[in-house]
Amino acid sequence: MKKFEYVIKDEVGIHARPAGLLVKEAKNYESSILVVKDGKSAAATKLMALMGLGVKCGDTVEIQVEGADEESACEGMRAFFENNL
Numbered sequence: 001m002k003k004f005e006y007v008i009k010d011e012v013g014i015h016a017r018p019a020g021l022l023v024k025e026a027k028n029y030e031s032s033i034l035v036v037k038d039g040k041s042a043a044a045t046k047l048m049a050l051m052g053l054g055v056k057c058g059d060t061v062e063i064q065v066e067g068a069d070e071e072s073a074c075e076g077m078r079a080f081f082e083n084n085l
Contacts, residue, residue, distance in 0.1 A: 001066040002074035006081045007058065014055040018084050023047050025080045031067025033077060044077070 010018060014035075026033045026044035033044035037059060042049035044063075055061055063081070065074040 001064060002070045003062055003064045004074065004078055005060055005062050006078070006085070007060050008055055008085050009057065010085045011057045013057050013059065014050055014053065014085065016051065019047055019050045021084055022050060022080065025076065029065075029067070029069055029073035029076065031065050031070045031073040033073060034064040036062040036064060 008014065014022070022035075023045055034041045035044055035050060035053065035055075037053045037055055040053055041064075042053050044050065053061075063074070063077050065077060067073065
């Protein structure tokens with residue numbers, strides 16, 4: 001399993017638009033990708049679950065990637081977070 005932490009810089013956090021983009025990005029990979037905040041987690045491919053985490057600007061999330069392409073998936077998700085969130 002690969003994982004990294006990221007502090008959300010988007011002023012409105014993970015809301016509908018970036019959550020939709022995140023789901024689309026996560027579906028590019030075979031690995032399972034989880035977004036974890038305060039002990040709660042959501043699959044990165046589930047829009048409503050992601051929004052249900054209530055991630056705000058300044059919150060730290062942990063991204064966990066596990067599966068066949070976890071190396072490339074982890075790098076891809078890290079780049080996505082840095083560019084969009």
